[in-house]
Amino acid sequence: MIGRLNHIGVATPSIEASVALYRDMLGATRAGEPFDLPAQGVRVCFIDLPNSQIELIEPLGDDSPIHGFLAKNPRGGQHHVCFEVEDILEARDALRARGASILGTGEPRIGAHGTPILFLHPKDMGGVLIELMETPKDPH
């Protein structure tokens, strides 16, 4: 079921400071432009690596789900891991049948790459918050 490791999600109190960290300190050569995902309460920015991406995530708005994470981890930290799946609804149904808990309503939302996503509850996933993302049909 799970395919490519699409990205790792890293929460940060400041996308600008984190872009500087990955670009100027760690020498990553490609950082995208930050953009808002208001429906998810986050502002994000992707750092491109040769084989995967880092998604920097900053809280957007008072209800952002990232505030709680940053309260526990004020410097930021590893927030989630995103794996690609070919068909998000097939993946959801198979995982439910195997006993996994899907976060929220269980209906996929459109994620930062424009394809449907779901999150799996870390309690069933060895403490890791896992995002599943349908593989873009026209990869970019």
Added chain:
Amino acid sequence: MIGRLNHIGVATPSIEASVALYRDMLGATRAGEPFDLPAQGVRVCFIDLPNSQIELIEPLGDDSPIHGFLAKNPRGGQHHVCFEVEDILEARDALRARGASILGTGEPRIGAHGTPILFLHPKDMGGVLIELMETPKDPH
């Protein structure tokens, strides 16, 4: 400087249970054999994804650095992220010159893939424990 996302490190109280999770629940198709790294106090197992790997890490011995992490995260969780670099000593010296803190003595050790590795202190890295690993000269 940083190149491929070689792997994400996931701490677990049981490699066997985590292999079952990634293989049987999440449908990853390739899991290696677990092996011990006594010098680092860990037992590890790699799950292969099409573009990267998950390194499952279980404590080995009473002095394992993973015990503290599992005390805070009993189910396990995301422990570190490993980026490849072409030359570990050049990377270390450049990062030190930019103010990063290298964990331990600062002398590279040989990691799970047989090439030299170093860890960077999360306090300078946005709360993320970063491993740098010299790219294998003969990739496998």
